[in-house]
Amino acid sequence: MGCTSSSKSQDKTKKGSPTPSRSSMDYKMAGKDNLLQPSFPALNSQQRLSDAKARNKVELKPGRSLMDWIRLGRSGEDLTGVGGKVLEVDAEELAKHNQINDAWIALRGKVYNITPYMEYHPGGEEELMRGAGIDGTQLFDEVHKWVNYESMLEKCFVGKLKSTPPAHRRVSLLRTLEPGGPANTNKSLLKANSTESKNGPMSPPAFKVPESPTLPKFDWFQTKTTVTLVVYTKWKSMKSDFVVIDKQGNNFLATLYIEDYIYYLHIELAEAISLHYEVKVNADTGKVDIILTKESEKQWPSVGKHLQKHNKTVKLKDQEITYRTCCVDSVSQVTHDSKLLCLSLPEGTRMCVPVGYHVHLQHKVSGMEVVRSYTAVTPTLTGEQDPRVKDGSVIYLMIKIYKNGALTPWIDSLSKGDPVEVSTFTGNFSEDRLSVCQNLVMFAAGTGFTPMVRLIHHCIEDTKSRVNLKLVFFNKREEDILWYDQLQSLAEKSDRFSCDYILSEADSGWSGKTGRITLDLMKASLPQQTEKSNLLICACGPTPFTNLVTKFAKELGYSESEYHAFQG
Known part of the structure; x- marks a missing residue:
């Protein structure tokens, strides 16, 4: 069981942009003893995912890729800003370093100078600055928990954060928010997280300890x-x-x-x-x-x-990210730049990845731990399925290879028997939503097709399901379309499945649709408004694409219960 180790339509179209990275920090400050609490709605909630402004990924300047960051770290340049000295930093000193040209953050008791990393952060400077000058541990865990920040920021290590009594920390933070205080923080944050009486100043709100779940x-x-x-x-x-x-x-x-x-x-x-x-x-x-x-x-x-x-419980958000050493069972070519990997889990392990969920792959590149997320797929849409998937002994991943990427050149080199570090699955899609909708319309761009694979397979294979499925598939060129032949075959065999292909860089031989996602195109792809109460819209692709689909869905009057965004 695995390897032994330690632990229907007639128009055509493609993918293009890289698989989006996990979003950058997004959080708010609150009046708890540690002064930090995940923002509401929760980052993985439907409210948050339906917000077109959430989890933006910015276009980085040339020379600001992850590999460029790795090279900078190896250049010998002082990235600490303190001459390489190891300091002891208290909360008040940390709060002083909250400017874009002088930004520190504390993570699990360690303080890092994130100033040099600003231009390399995929979420952009604004998002990263949300954590400047404060202890961002809880915030980081809410969004970036799967990232090895110690490896990423190793060369930016300033020193250790001095432990401060809770009461003193609250007073210290409030001081930084006063006029003339060191923190350049929007006053609305304090007001939003405090109570203000008519006759007195604002004070920190009371903190209520959440109840523990009932033990099964x-x-x-x-x-x-x-x-x-x-x-x-x-x-x-x-x-x-x-x-x-x-x-x-x-x-x-x-x-x-x-x-x-x-x-x-x-x-x-x-x-x-x-x-x-x-x-x-x-x-x-x-x-x-x-x-x-x-x-x-x-x-x-x-x-x-x-x-x-x-017989113990732990909150899901508090779970540690764990990895298992799997091995490559097979590698097959999907398109000119995409591969299908079958990974065998360790002997004794059973892990069936839920529909719409993903895993993280971890590998050390030039001394830095690099992690990327990939959605589990089926080995085929139309052929015989691998029984080991149902047994939970193998996982299939469809991955696009980027020649200048940080991780995918290594993935491109993998062959049968090679070890791969794979995390436990994460995600938030509810399979139950597929059993209550009559129409499922999926908007996918490039490898944003991967979460749709399991949705399509699940609905087609479920003998009780009568869901009508439509895939609107955006790519750059015809050669980029993942599993085009299988999609065409499925559309011919099933009266419940259809697919529209739309290319943004089509050549002269292409007779299908061209362009990019627009409000009119999306509206034309959806069932008549009278049917929308039985509709589920799903979207995945580069973050700007997913955000546009989200924005258009809201403008067309669809509610959160009728929409789900898969974020990379």
């Missing part, structure tokens, strides 16, 4: 040949894909993703089991059965010894 109930039973671990989640949206299993020896860890938290089963099993796991979920009750096969038919005296994480 755990039980187990056995037969002559199996042991079944039972978890009563009471979550009707629970899916078997939300159960990840890792086993090394008799050490068994099941990670269950339940709404916005994670629940663990962590057991040193009493006896040996095979590496075949079966996970069943009752859709009415959310009850999860994890069925293990015994290696022998002997009766177990107990399920085993409960280990550290057993």
Whole structure:
């Protein structure tokens, strides 16, 4: 099971822009003891994703790519701004460094000079400046948690952040916001996060500790040949894909993703089991059965010894990003610059990536840890599927190769057997939305096609589904269209699927549609307004494209429940 290691339409069109990176920091300050709290709506919420202004990616100047940043870090130039000295920095000193030409940020107790990184940040200077002069740990985790900032900012290390009592930190921050104070912060931020009486000054709001989730109930039973671990989640949206299993020896860890938290089963099993796991979920009750096969038919005296994480919960946003060493099972060419990778998970691991979710690949480039996100796809749209995907032992990724990219040249060099560090999946798309809509219209640009693959496959393969599917696929040139032959074949075979191809740089031989996304084009691609209550619009592509689709959807009167943006 995997490799053993440590841990219908008749017009045609293409992709073009690089897969967008994760967004830059986006947060607000609040009156908690640590003075920081994720902004509302939450960054991954539907409200946030429907905001066309959210998660903008700017066009960087020439010579400001990630590889250029890596080269600058190796040049020997002092990027600390303090001559390479290691300082001890308190909150008041940190707050002084909040100008675009003098910006520091604290992350997990370490202070970095982010001034030289301003022009290299894909989210732009404005977004990065939101974290200048403050402890941005919680903010960073909300948006950039999967990024190895220690490697990225290693050459910008200023020193350690001195621990400051909570009460003093609050007073210090308020001082920085006073007229003449060191922080160049919009006063509306303070007003928005404080209470102001008619007769007195503003004061920090009260902080309410959120309630912990109700702990699921755990039980187990056995037969002559199996042991079944039972978890009563009471979550009707629970899916078997939300159960990840890792086993090394008799050490068994099941990670269950339940709404916005994670629940663990962590057991040193009493006896040996095979590496075949079966996970069943009752859709009415959310009850999860994890069925293990015994290696022998002997009766177990107990399920085993409960280990550290057993019967514990953690908030999803607080989960640490973990990686598994997978290996390349196969590589195949999709287009002139795109490949399909099949990655085998480690022996003993079961991880089925949910529909619309992605994983991160991590690799060290010139001494710096580089991470990129890729949405899991099916190995084909029209042919026989790989049963190992359903078993959770392999993952397929469709990746565009950029010759001057930071990570994809390495990906381009991979061959069968090579190791690849792959994270646990992340995402926020609800598969349940596919069961309640009658029309699914997908707007994709380039590799923004990848999340649509699983949506299309899911709806076509579901015998109960009668969803009408339409893909509006934007690319540069005809040769860039991913799986064109398969899309055409599917459109011919299925009366529920159609595809419009639109090219922005079509040659003289192209007889199909040309141009870019516009309000009129989008309106013409959608069902009549009387049907819109049964519609789901999905969009993915470079951030400017996705933001335009979002903006047009709102202008056409569609609500958040009728729209989902997949952000890279």
